[in-house]
Amino acid sequence: MADGSWYDADIDRVIISEKEIQEKVEELAAEVAADHADVEDGVLLVCVLKGALMFMADFSRALGRIGPSAELEFMAVSSYGHGATSSGVVRILKDLDRDIAGRRVLVVEDIVDSGLTLSWLLRYLESRRAVSVDVVALFRKPDAVKVNVPVRYVGFDLPNEFVVGYGLDYAERYREVPYVGVLRPEVYNRD
Numbered sequence: 001m002a003d004g005s006w007y008d009a010d011i012d013r014v015i016i017s018e019k020e021i022q023e024k025v026e027e028l029a030a031e032v033a034a035d036h037a038d039v040e041d042g043v044l045l046v047c048v049l050k051g052a053l054m055f056m057a058d059f060s061r062a063l064g065r066i067g068p069s070a071e072l073e074f075m076a077v078s079s080y081g082h083g084a085t086s087s088g089v090v091r092i093l094k095d096l097d098r099d100i101a102g103r104r105v106l107v108v109e110d111i112v113d114s115g116l117t118l119s120w121l122l123r124y125l126e127s128r129r130a131v132s133v134d135v136v137a138l139f140r141k142p143d144a145v146k147v148n149v150p151v152r153y154v155g156f157d158l159p160n161e162f163v164v165g166y167g168l169d170y171a172e173r174y175r176e177v178p179y180v181g182v183l184r185p186e187v188y189n190r191d
């Protein structure tokens with residue numbers, strides 16, 4: 001999808017287009033809104049930075065137009081660092097700023113790949129006495145799963161390839177690409 005951007009030359013192919021992403025975000029928001037119509041004190045959205053930043057921004061606005069009110073919270077965790085495979089060690093770079101006890105929590109995650117990040121995060125959040133902790137993940141790689149985690153809302157299942165765009169990075173780059181694609185092999189050999 002060449003559009004004159006600096007990253008055109010690095011992307012081998014598009015997997016999910018910008019339009020498909022935007023439509024799916026609306027669908028996910030509609031599902032979540034329907035399931036949370038009775039929540040009186042609003043939903044607590046917990047964005048898993050950095051990857052989920054785009055999804056959080058779009059999803060929260062879509063939910064806001066149709067659903068219950070939401071409060072937006074952020075955690076930053078990292079296990080991939082500059083590589084294309086999980087280190088297996090999840091590090092908290094930024095913790096929640098507030099108490100989640102008694103709240104309905106919805107974790108907003110960009111991708112479930114090995115499942116290690118989410119499995120660790122769910123254990124962490126459940127120990128903080130929320131009423132419920134559900135997950136909305138825009139992408140999932142069913143063939144890459146090492147730990148099974150309950151993901152209530154899923155956008156797209158992806159093939160087991162490393163992808164970038166819509167928040168997802170390779171070595172901190174390509175997060176601003178508006179679609180999800182695969183990099184040309186040469187890009188990995190540059191480092």
Ligand SMILES: O=P(O)(O)OC[C@H]1O[C@H](OP(=O)(O)OP(=O)(O)O)[C@H](O)[C@@H]1O
Pocket residue numbers: 048049050051052077078079080081086109110111112113114115116117118169
């Ligand atoms: O299922 P897993 O194999 O654990 O992979 C999923 C996690 O990995 C990525 O985060 P990353 O560690 O790259 O941090 P980032 O969001 O700051 O890029 C991604 O954003 C997810 O949070």
Ligand code: HPA
Pocket residue numbers: 080111113161162163164168169170
């Ligand atoms: O395919 C991926 N791309 C970018 N970051 C990721 N974190 C887990 N899987 C991926």
Ligand SMILES: [Mg+2]
Pocket residue numbers: 051080081168169170
């Ligand atoms: Mg990353």
